[in-house]
Amino acid sequence: MPLHPTIAAVTDRIRARSEGPRRKYLDTMARAAAEGPRRAHLTCGNQAHAYAAMGDDKAALTDAPTPNLGIVTAYNDMLSAHQPFERYPNLIRAAARASGGTAQVAGGVPAMCDGVTQGQTGMELSLFSRDVIALAAGVGLSHNVFDASVYLGVCDKIVPGLVIAAATFGYIPGIFIPAGPMTSGLPNDQKAKVRQQFATGEVGRDELMAAEMASYHGPGTCTFYGTANTNQMLMEFMGLHMPGASFVSPGTPLRDALTTAATERALSITALGNDYRPVCDILDERAFVNGLVGLMATGGSTNLVIHLPAMARAAGIILDLEDFSDLSEVTPLMAKVYPNGLADVNHFHAAGGLGFMIGELLKAGLLHPDTKTVAGDGLDLYTKDPKLTDGRITYADGTGETLNDKILRPASNPFHSHGGLTQLSGNLGRGVIKTSAVAEERHIIEAPARVFHTQDAVKAAFKAGELTSDTVIVVRFQGPKSNGMPELHGLTPTLAVLQDRGLKVALVTDGRMSGASGKVPSAIHVCPEAADHGPISLVQDGDIVRLDATKGTIDVLGVDLATRSPATADLSGNGTGVGRELFECFRQNVGLAADGAGVVV
Numbered sequence: 001m002p003l004h005p006t007i008a009a010v011t012d013r014i015r016a017r018s019e020g021p022r023r024k025y026l027d028t029m030a031r032a033a034a035e036g037p038r039r040a041h042l043t044c045g046n047q048a049h050a051y052a053a054m055g056d057d058k059a060a061l062t063d064a065p066t067p068n069l070g071i072v073t074a075y076n077d078m079l080s081a082h083q084p085f086e087r088y089p090n091l092i093r094a095a096a097r098a099s100g101g102t103a104q105v106a107g108g109v110p111a112m113c114d115g116v117t118q119g120q121t122g123m124e125l126s127l128f129s130r131d132v133i134a135l136a137a138g139v140g141l142s143h144n145v146f147d148a149s150v151y152l153g154v155c156d157k158i159v160p161g162l163v164i165a166a167a168t169f170g171y172i173p174g175i176f177i178p179a180g181p182m183t184s185g186l187p188n189d190q191k192a193k194v195r196q197q198f199a200t201g202e203v204g205r206d207e208l209m210a211a212e213m214a215s216y217h218g219p220g221t222c223t224f225y226g227t228a229n230t231n232q233m234l235m236e237f238m239g240l241h242m243p244g245a246s247f248v249s250p251g252t253p254l255r256d257a258l259t260t261a262a263t264e265r266a267l268s269i270t271a272l273g274n275d276y277r278p279v280c281d282i283l284d285e286r287a288f289v290n291g292l293v294g295l296m297a298t299g300g301s302t303n304l305v306i307h308l309p310a311m312a313r314a315a316g317i318i319l320d321l322e323d324f325s326d327l328s329e330v331t332p333l334m335a336k337v338y339p340n341g342l343a344d345v346n347h348f349h350a351a352g353g354l355g356f357m358i359g360e361l362l363k364a365g366l367l368h369p370d371t372k373t374v375a376g377d378g379l380d381l382y383t384k385d386p387k388l389t390d391g392r393i394t395y396a397d398g399t400g401e402t403l404n405d406k407i408l409r410p411a412s413n414p415f416h417s418h419g420g421l422t423q424l425s426g427n428l429g430r431g432v433i434k435t436s437a438v439a440e441e442r443h444i445i446e447a448p449a450r451v452f453h454t455q456d457a458v459k460a461a462f463k464a465g466e467l468t469s470d471t472v473i474v475v476r477f478q479g480p481k482s483n484g485m486p487e488l489h490g491l492t493p494t495l496a497v498l499q500d501r502g503l504k505v506a507l508v509t510d511g512r513m514s515g516a517s518g519k520v521p522s523a524i525h526v527c528p529e530a531a532d533h534g535p536i537s538l539v540q541d542g543d544i545v546r547l548d549a550t551k552g553t554i555d556v557l558g559v560d561l562a563t564r565s566p567a568t569a570d571l572s573g574n575g576t577g578v579g580r581e582l583f584e585c586f587r588q589n590v591g592l593a594a595d596g597a598g599v600v601v
Contacts, residue, residue, distance in 0.1 A: 001365040006330040007289060010323050011368070014285045018317045022285075025170075025316030029280040032171035037272060038144040039068065050104075050145045057093075057102045067270045069096055069263065070106035070146030072137045072162065074153040079113045081154040081221040081228055084179040084250035088152055088259060092177075095263035103263070106149065107140020109133045111158045114514070115222065119455070119490035122578045126157060127485045127512070128586045130307065131599045133161025134168070134314075141169050147270040148173040150262060154221055159231035160307035163240075163283075164601060167314035170280030173269045175374045176240045177262045178232050180249045182220030184346045188338035191215040192493075196500070199462075199493040219250045223344035225337035226514060230300035234308075236354050236382055237294035238287045239373025240279075243395065244386040247349035254388050261386075261393040265374060277374060283315040286368035290379065292324060293366055296331035296419025297357060297411075299340040299436035302513060302524060303487075305421070310596030321430060321594055325423035325552065331366060332414030333436055336407055339519070340420075340437040343407040351408040355398035359383035360411040424523050424547070426555035428508065428535045430594055431526035433549050438521050442499075443549040445506035445521055446557075447472045448542050453569050455488050462494045470504040472545040476536045476567070478511025479529025480590040480597045483574040484583065489514030496520055506547045508554065510536050510593070523547050523554050525593040530567065537566035 015022075035041065039061075042050070051061045060066045071092055075085035089105050096103040110132060117123040133153075141149060151162040151174060159176070166174040194211040197203040221228045232246035242262045248255045269277040288308065295304055309319040334357055335341075337348045358379060361367045367379055375381045384395040402408045409415060420436025435443055447470035452458050455475060461467055473495065479485055488511050498505045499520055507513075507522040510529035528534030538561040539545070546555050575584055586599050 001363055003368065004330060004365040006326060007293070007366055007368070010326050011285055011289050014289065014317060014319065014323060017320070018285065021318065022316035026280060029171045029278065033271065033278060037147055038172070042144065047145070050143060054102070054104065057097070060102050065272055067101045067147040067267045067272050068145060069101065069103040069266055070141055070149040071103055072106050072109060072140055072149055072151050072165070074109050074111035074133070074158045074162070076111055078116070079111055079155060080182060080216065080219055081179055082111050083219045085152045088177065091256060091259050092150060092263045095260040096267060099264050099267050101267040104145070106143065106146060107136060109136040109153070109158070109161065111153065111155060114156050114227070114487060115216065118487065118514070121580070123486035124484035124574065124580060125578070125583060126487070127306070127480060127597060128583050128599065130157035130161040130164070130310070131586065133158055134164035134600055137162055137165030138168060141165065146172060147272055148266045150174070150266050151176045154179055154228050154231065156227040156231070156303060159235065160311050163311045164314040166279045167283055167311070170283065170315065171278050173266060173277050173374070174240070174279045175242070175262050175266045176235045177259055178235070178241065178245055180220055180255055181223050181229065181247055181345050182218045183249055184223055184344055185217040186211060186214035187342065188215065188224045188344060189342050195493045196497055199497055221345070223346060224339060225298065225300065225345055225348070227301040227303040229345050230295065230298070230304055233294050233298055233300060233354060234291045234304065237358065238291045239282050239371055239375070239379065239382070241374070242386070243375055243382045243384055244355060246354060247345055249346070254386065257388050257391065257393050258386060269374065277372065280315065282372050282374065284371070285317050286371050288312050288317055288319065289327070290367050290371060292327045293331050293361060296328045296421060297333065297361060298335045299333055299337070299420050302421070302432060302434045305432050305525060306512070306593055306597050310598040310601055313596060313598065313601045321423045321432060324421055324432065328419035328421040331419035332411050333416040333418065333420050334360065334409050334411060334414050336415055341407065347404070347407055351404040352399045352402050355383050355385055356402060356408060359398060364411040366411065422549050422552050424549070424552055424554040426553045427561055428539070428545070428554045428556060429526050429528055431523045431554060433521060433523050433547070435521070435549050437519050438549070439519065442504070442521050444547070445472060445504050446544060446546040447504050447506070449474050449539050449545045451476065451539055451541050453477045455491050458491055459494055462498070467498055471498070472506045472508055472547065474536065474539050474545070475507065475509040475511060476530035476539070477569040477571065478509055479527065479531055480593060481529060481531040481587055482569070482571055484587065485512050485593065485597060487512045487514045492520065508536070508545060508547065510534065521547060521549065526554070527593045529593065530569070531571070533566040535561055538564045
């Protein structure tokens with residue numbers, strides 16, 4: 001199928017925009033690759049230190065032609081999605097030995113859970129943790145003893161941080177190995193209903209706790225289609241996973257076999273063999289366009305609108321909000337997974353999952369088919385299903401049709417012709433809105449503004465009965481420079497209650513919403529942020545704000561904002577407590593949200 005003209009045009013635009021930084025990046029990678037296997041440049045003393053604790057693997061490690069894998073792990077057992085990684089290093093070592101190679105844990109990286117910190121002060125470290133993860137992975141890989149790396153990470157900031165690191169060390173191959181989703185628990189819509197009932201006082205904390213525990217109940221990724229599962233989708237669309245690896249549950253024979261297969265593949269694609277596949281060759285502009293299309297087709301997390309530009313910059317590629325918006329216009333929304341529907345990712349996977357979706361998008365000319373991936377050449381490899389045959393992974397043709405069209409539909413008969421993500425621009429600045437879960441009659445909201453500087457102040461106004469008419473809730477000083485740009489997902493139940501009462505409600509913020517943000521229209525990532533004296537700092541209570549997702553505009557009506565002075569906020573309290581002191585240099589040096597809110601790239 002010929003490539004869709006918009007896909008081709010956006011790709012060409014990205015390529016032209018990125019020509020300088022991409023060339024510089026590739027030249028840097030070429031120089032590093034030309035030095036040959038990393039360990040060849042270490043002294044005997046260097047190597048002795050690196051191998052001192054490796055026991056029976058020492059002999060193999062001192063034999064240069066034997067590939068050595070560096071394991072970068074985000075394991076901790078507080079994150080349900082990362083708890084399964086406790087077993088992975090031993091699985092990987094055993095698989096490496098069986099294939100004639102070796103593997104060492106290069107280092108661990110931090111991994112915080114946004115579910116634990118949601119609505120808490122610790123969330124102010126969340127976005128910056130992405131850059132810390134990239135830095136920590138860089139420290140581990142800097143020992144220069146690895147011929148390829150495998151990356152163990154799943155959740156919100158962890159995968160983007162690891163991709164930034166993998167791109168920085170892009171002269172060696174890298175494969176991402178996931179842990180998979182937890183089994184289905186209490187349906188997400190029922191959990192959301194209990195949250196709304198708690199917000200209005202209809203149920204108590206005991207019932208809320210019971211619902212939450214029944215939803216988040218075991219090892220694996222949370223089953224709604226938030227940032228963590230969107231990350232896993234991206235790794236397949238961008239060719240950094242083994243095909244079909246994303247949504248196989250932990251603790252199953254197929255999950256372990258996929259980990260073994262990934263290890264074997266990583267060993268086979270180093271510069272020591274005949275199929276050298278460094279990360280720098282995989283992460284080109286076509287891979288990122290494929291990732292963007294996957295984001296739109298699945299109705300994925302808005303957090304990736306921040307993470308993808310940061311990931312791309314690490315590979316010398318410059319993405320812009322217009323790329324997201326233009327690709328969304330031509331990408332059909334093919335999936336309905338909570339919060340965009342009632343199903344969870346396990347139901348999505350059973351209905352045909354990513355393999356079916358990739359096959360459909362390839363047939364529609366909406367994906368680059370000729371990308372290089374860790375599995376081989378061509379994205380068609382990712383239309384196949386992994387099968388367990390005599391304890392090993394084999395691949396079979398995936399389903400040619402959806403097995404549940406209430407969850408997953410073909411590109412020719414989607415849930416919506418639009419991918420559900422729109423750039424917004426106007427006299428309030430630039431931002432984005434996710435519309436895939438928003439009813440069409442709410443795509444345009446025009447109402448008086450009510451301005452707040454914290455989400456707690458919004459909740460207090462709601463509890464005091466102050467929000468009784470159509471309102472655009474403006475929550476500012478929530479950008480990366482102000483306080484690290486925490487998610488404002490805690491507002492979702494409150495705003496949903498107002499909407500369910502028949503009010504026209506929208507959110508406008510320079511902050512983030514969760515990957516689980518849903519049915520309330522929300523203009524997010526508005527920049528320049530209030531701390532930079534952006535237009536959002538000029539809005540006053542009572543101003544008429546119009547959010548129009550159909551035209552992609554966000555404006556204050558009938559007011560010359562240039563005649564006003566920016567509001568200020570006392571941000572001194574954002575610098576202390578739960579480690580915030582350590583991140584002052586991040587807050588001072590962070591870039592615009594539209595550019596990825598990066599510190600290290």
